[in-house]
Every structure is written in C-alpha cells, then in structure tokens.
Amino acid sequence: MVVSEETARPAWWRRPPAVVAVIVLILGTELILGWSSLAGAVHQLRTPAWNWVAGAVVAEIASMGTYARMQRALLRGAGTSVPIRKHVALAYAAHSLSATLPGGPVFSTAFNFRTLRRYGASSAVASWCIALSGVLSAGALVVIGAVFGILTRSTGSWRTLVLYMAGALLVAFLVRLLAQHPQWLITPSRGLLSGVNKVRRRPADSGHARLAGFVDQLRSVRVRPADFGFAVVLAVANWLLDALCLWMCCIAVGAEGIHPAQLVIAYCAGMAAASVPIVPGGLGVVDGALVLGLVAGGLTSASALAAVVLYRLISFGFIIGTGWLVWLIMRARAGAPRGVPA
Template sequence: MTMSAPAPPWWRRAPVVVAVVVAILLVELVLGWRPLVEAVGQLRTPHWNWVAGAVVAEIASMGTYARMQRALLRGAGTTVRMRRHVALAYAAHSLSATLPGGPVFSTTFNFQHMRRFGASSAVASWCIALSGVLSAGALVVIGAVFGILTRSTGSWQTLLTYMGGALVVAVGVRLVAQHPEWLINPARRLLSGVNRVRRRPADAGHARLTGFVDQLRSVRVRPLDLGYAVLLAIANWLLDALCLWMCCIAVGADDIRPAQLVIAYCAGMAAASVPIVPGGLGVVDGALILGLVAGGLTSSSAVAAVVLYRLISFGFIIGTGWLVWLVLRARVTAGTPRGGPAHP
C-alpha cells in the first residue's frame, strides 16, 4: 500500500505563492508608477546620436572579446580568421545569456567550433578556461580601481590586494601551462573516485586522461599574446560600461560621474554572474538601477538609461547572436554527410 505524501503547509501552496508574488508586483508598480511614467517619457525622445554611439560601443565590446579569444588561440598555435571568432562570440554569448543552464551550452558550443577551427581538444579547453579567468579577473580589477577612485573602498592597500590576487592567479595559470603533468595524479584520483561511484573499473579513462595531458604539454601561450589578451579583457568590460554611460546621456541623465557609473556597472555585472534567470532579467536591471541612483541619478533617469542599455546589450546583441547561431548551424548541417550527426 502506497502512502500519499503529506500536504505542504498553506504558505507553500501554489495559489498562496502566486498571490504573494502578484501582490509584491502590484505594490512595486504602485510605488514606482511615477518614475516609470517619467522614464517612458524620456525614452520617447532620446538623443539618437548618443544611442548610435552606445550601439557602436557595444559592438566594439563584443569585438574585443572575440579578439581576446583569438589572441589566446593564436598564442597556442592556432590562427583563425577574425570574422569566425566574432561570429563564435556572438552565438556563444546568446546561448549563455538566454538558455537555462546557458553557460554549459555556450562552453560546449565554443569547444566544438574551436575544434573545427583546427585546435586540439586540450588547446580548445585551455583557451576557453583561460578566457573565463581573464574576463572575471578583469572585472574584479576594474571594480577595485574605480572603487578607490570613488573612495568607496578603504585605501590603496585594497587595490594592491586585488592586484596581488590577480598576479597569483596569472602565475598559477602560467605554471600549470608549463607543467600540466602536475595535474595527472590529482586528476587520476578524482577519476578513480568517480569510477567507484559509477561502479566502473578504477582505471577506466586513465589512458584518455594521460593523452589529454600530453596534448596540454604542447600548449604554450606566448607572454606577448597573454598580455594582449589581458588588455582586451579589460577593454571588453570598459566598452560595455561606455555603452551604459552613453545610454545615460541619451536619455538626459548626464549628471553622474564616470567612476560612479563604473561602480554601478560592476555591481550589475556581478549580479549577472548568478544565473537565477536567463539573461539576469530583473536581477541585473535592479542592480544597475540601484547603483545609478546611488551615483546621483533620479529613479526615472536610471530606469530609462537601464532600459535603453538592456535593449542594446541584451535585445540587439542577443538577437544578432541567435541569427548568427542559425547561420552557423545551417553551415554545419550543410557540411555534414547525409546520415551523419549534426552538432550545433
């Protein structure tokens, strides 16, 4: 005889949860109605020359990210035409920003296309991981520098701490790149533990792991290419922040200082790193609006600027990325022999 599960308490039942969410949204709408109406009014008459500048800045931001990955891949010995890297950056970014579990799909998509570019599995994995490390590290350094400029962090010791941490990570990455054999024993132990859980032979996959590490030994990113990639990672974030600043000017909100805007921007991007909902919708917007208001903008101006910024950085860029993904998908499918598997 099967016993039915106990009924959840009244406050966890679906109708109650929906009613609470609707009530919260209604309260927010009532409290924020006036700023929202004013924001819509500002969005109706933007300065179109600044809107065009914001679009150009966002396109340039995507271009610098593509160049960063190209520099890492070229430094590891694989040279690919720039337009292919740009197309990959747009498509992978759209997958990451809009799909549930998007970063997993984006990483797989990046890996598959880098393999088609001619990179080995080790080189492709290495470049994807390193580009993520550089991008995250660049955002931390930018936040620390502008935090000091606005005196919102303690002192220059804070910046030195962040810079020291970034240097330790860079040195660690460099050492692992030069001595990938250091990873073999820990990776074998981890793999053996996974095999025990899956009830497979303890040495299953060890030969493949050793082969992968042997490929990794050939990866030698030149210091010049690595330094260039670091600069591009910083430029990627700063150009995106420039897009937000131009959106502020486009709606008439030009009374915020650049340092305060960048702090608000870093807060929004930090919120975006927590994938609660696709694209960080609501989470990123709320963090950006709060940061801009703290920087001196009115609520209506902050809402208008963020809406315009998200229309460009999310709507325009993500829409373009999905179109690029469809083109890449069609090309891959056309190049696949009939009856063979087609990978996105």
C-alpha cells in the same frame, strides 16, 4: 505506511494559487509605489537622443569584438590561428547561449569547446583557452571595480588595488604554469577519475588513456608573453566599452548628473550580480543592481530606470538576438553536406 490526504497536501502558503497571489501582490505594490518613476522613464524613452543611441550600439559591438580578439590572442599564442570573423561569430553565439538558457554557462562552454575543436585547436588548447579567457575576464572586472572605487573614495585603498591585481595575476599565472607542467595534474586527476568510475560501476582505469593523451597535448601549449599581455588589455577594454555603452544610454535619455567613475562602480555592481545565475540573463537582478547603483551615483529614479532599460535593450535584446541568429547560421553551416561551401 499510509499517508492521509490532509498530511499529503502542502501548507496553504506552498500551494500555487497562494504563491501567484503573493507575487501579484508584491508586483502590484511595487508598481503603485514606483508609478511616478516608471511614467517618467517611459516619457524619457520616447524621445531619446538617437545619435547617442547609435553610439551606444557601436560601443556594445566594439565590446563584443574585443572579447573575440582576446580569445583569438590566446589561441594564436598557443599556435592556432583562426580568422577574426569566426572568433566574433563564436563570441556572439556563445554569449547568447550563456545568457538565455537555464544552465547557460555549461551549454556555452560546451559549444565554445566544440567550435574551437572544429577550428583546428586541440582538446587541450581549446580547454586552456576557454579557462584562461574566463579568468582574465573576471580578473579584469575586479581590477576595474577596485580602481574606480578608489577614484571615488568609496572603497578600499591603493593597497587593496595592488592586492586585487596581484590576485588576478596569480590566478592567471597558475593557469599558465599548469599548462606548462600538466604532469602535476595526472595523479589527482586519475584519483578523481577512478572515484567517478567506481560510482558509475566502470573499471577503475577507464578513461586513463584519454587523460594521458590530453596531458600530452597540454604540454605543447606555450603562449608568447606579447599575446598574453595583449589579451589582458583586451579583457579590460571589453568591460570598459560595455560601461561606455551604459554611459551613452544615460546621455541618450537626458540623464547627465552622474560622474563617469560612479557610473563604472554601478556598472561593476550590476555585472557582479550577473555572475549569480539565478535567472537567465540576470533579468531583474542585473537591472535592479544597475538602477540602485545609478541612483546612488546621483541620478533620479526615472532617469536611472530609463537608462537601464535602454542599455538592456542594446546589450541584451540586440546582442542576444544577433547571437542567436549567428548560432543558427553556424549550426546550418556545420551541418552542411560535403561539397557544399560552409
């Protein structure tokens, strides 16, 4: 079959020059329409209250520290103790991988797993710790959004809050229950593995022995209730400290016309937008959601834009830059030859 040149050429609106022209037109229109807000935001960013900026940086560092301590509590509860400085370094490095690379969550999870294995955790404990920390973090954000939504009377009711809390606890309980009874996963996992082996043209029982070994390791995972409860508290504190950073950024640029509860609602909307990995770091998506939320909460467009830019400079620029530096140090130490202190 011969395809003519006219048929093979894409439509004019699919050609790169046309796409670029449309993008430039949209950005130019937005720039013209929002020029006054942008100019006001730039003016506010030139003269921030530096004491509040310093407080925002401290709050963001504390937020990262609570996430590291949450993961440490889960790992310690499973019987593996690692110094907190290593957990903090892992939190920074893994967060940077997740936020900046295309498909970052996959690279971040793999890096997290390999590092926990190097710290002495078994494959099962490392996998369980990563899965449960993600569940607790997501559940904490949902509960925080529900609580402050009720406080502002913008959504839901106390019944909705109880439902959200019950759902989050149920998911965490199921993860813990599967860790205690991993044999429930053997049959479906073997069936899935056999199907994958068939597609890859390998023997049907390939990998079954490793799967059985992993299940045996998972049976030894037992987390003390006190460590689990402490991890839940830290998961909530992680989000609230990050929201505190945003609030301090608002004050730093002179935007004080928003109630803390409304700010947290705007923050939760921005973090929910960040969960959709359209672009690395949620650039543009998270910023837009935060600005819209802050404006809906009572701030002017200029003040909201200035506060979000400052917040992103700290939470994305400073934290991600630090994380990549930590990742380079960890990579160098992991590759150090024997006999050299790592």
